[in-house]
Amino acid sequence: MPGGFSGKALFSRVCFSSTHCLPILVIAFIAACGDSGSGTRVTTPGSTPEPTPDPGPLFSTAEELGESLFFDTNLSLNRTQACATCHDPERAFTDSRLDPNGLPPAFSVGDDGFSQVSRNVPTAAYASSTPAFQFGSHVRFNSQQPDYEGYLGGQFLDGRATDLESQAKGPPLGALEMGMPDEASVVERLQENPDYVKSFKAIYGDEVFDDVDAAYDAMAGSIAAFERTDFFSSFDSKYDKSLTGDYVYAPDSKAALGKALFFSQQFTNCATCHQLAANGNRSEVFTNFEYHNIGTPVNVEARIAGNISLDDLDEGLFGHPDVDDPAQMGKYRVPTLRNVAVTGPYMNNGVFRKLDTVIRFYDQFLTGSDNFLNPETGAPWREPPFPNTMSLVELEDGGKLSESDIEGLVCFLLTLTDERYEPLIEEDSLVCD
């Protein structure tokens, strides 16, 4: 998947929504007019042929340039990795490579062929909805809990990049990711490509390459602009269609039960953390961007397989350079649930493979729960790495789930899949209708 595409070819290949296609169609139309114009021109014998007009830069907008950069493996040291290697649009912008067991990886291998970041790749889809990192407050919906005050938003699971622009500056220089030594060497790579040089200058000014910082900022700005297009956020799942009347949850279906449970104030606590706006809002992203420690156990197997120390715990939000409050230890930004059916494994470290397991994990916190065991291992849930900072008030709120409630919630989550990823929903997942 990564590399090998020219921006234009890819654009036509991946153009799913009509709005995203529009600029391309316009370009094609103008080009067609130009052709027919020159075709009718009469050339007198002996006259000098007109010079071919400058076709202009290959990428005329920041979005188009960013698209090409997103797929460009030349931004990594050994030229093996692009953003799209770990954020493959064919798999809802997560890693589509398989681990040695033939499963989607908990941790992704970097450009050196062996290093691994000890976090599961989050989807880059809908990441543009995440607000800048801040300390603030948030009104909760369908929750028995008071409104939230605390850290919110930011890119990465610990919010350490405030927005998409600053996020995009990270991976090319990440030793465990794309491995480039410094910004100057990335900018040199950009300048190897004459189409980039021309396009950067056209979009960001002729002087853009005179200053490494300016060029590096322009690169990150283009990638962020591409990530803000509706190619990343199509809002066309069954859930979205139900809001416009283009899909109806069959009243007796498991998904309808799950939807009712998910949005209920009384029966589940999901909405406390995974609902952003009032019911029926068209831009619901199923996270309110709060930070919580829900007690996700360490992924011991993946750490051993990746040669990562078991002692060096992931401190979550406490690892953010501006956060020095130990109460933030082990908290992660609540992830979006859009496309969650196709982006496993789950949690910050990919410790759970199935949605059913995730729901049973939540159920263990509820009075009377029968879910003492992790169904994937048959063993009791492992201890949380940071038991003292867990959001127990929120987690213990609600009634224990029945088997049909669990199925219903999983079925509802499947309906949050963008239309183009519906075929990826596993065949063996339960029958929901």
Ligand code: HEC
């Ligand atoms: C080797 C795999 C890998 C590569 C290559 C990679 N990423 Fe990521 N990406 C990750 C991981 C892992 C995280 C989570 C890291 C963390 O939270 O500390 C992440 C996080 C992100 C996020 C934040 C999502 C969120 O919900 O907070 C965005 C956006 C993103 N990457 C975009 C990019 C872009 C743009 C590039 C190319 C410049 C890129 N990534 C290259 C693995 C990768």
Ligand code: HEC
């Ligand atoms: C206290 C806040 C909170 C509550 C309540 C909550 N979640 Fe979560 N949810 C989170 C956080 C935080 C994570 C990420 C945890 C991690 O990475 O360790 C998460 C992760 C998930 C994931 C995995 C997503 C992924 O991409 O890895 C799913 C699925 C999920 N929650 C569904 C639910 C459902 C369904 C409910 C209700 C039964 C629920 N959550 C209740 C905060 C919450």
